[in-house]
């Protein structure tokens with residue numbers, strides 16, 4: 529279980545618990561957190577679950593693989609710390625993680 533804080537572009541924060549093995553995209557959708565769409569259902573094929581991960585956490589969240597990085601190229605506002613939330617699975621190690629959302633997913 530990990531407590532994840534999702535911060536909307538306008539600064540509104542939503543702190544929710546996400547079960548281990550559940551993606552951070554699913555964790556947002558199932559908890560009604562706005563700002564993450566997840567149109568492709570978690571297949572790294574839509575980039576509507578684009579988030580920014582604080583650099584201090586990349587050792588635990590990992591970094592995008594080639595396919596994820598290519599999909600992120602299609603997202604508005606890609607940064608060095610961009611990730612697809614569907615490609616990060618919750619675990620005890622991610623307890624306390626804060627992720628920020630871009631202005632738009634489309």
Ligand code: FES
Pocket residue numbers: 553565566567568569570571572573574575576577599612613614615
């Ligand atoms: S849900 Fe489509 S890329 Fe993550």
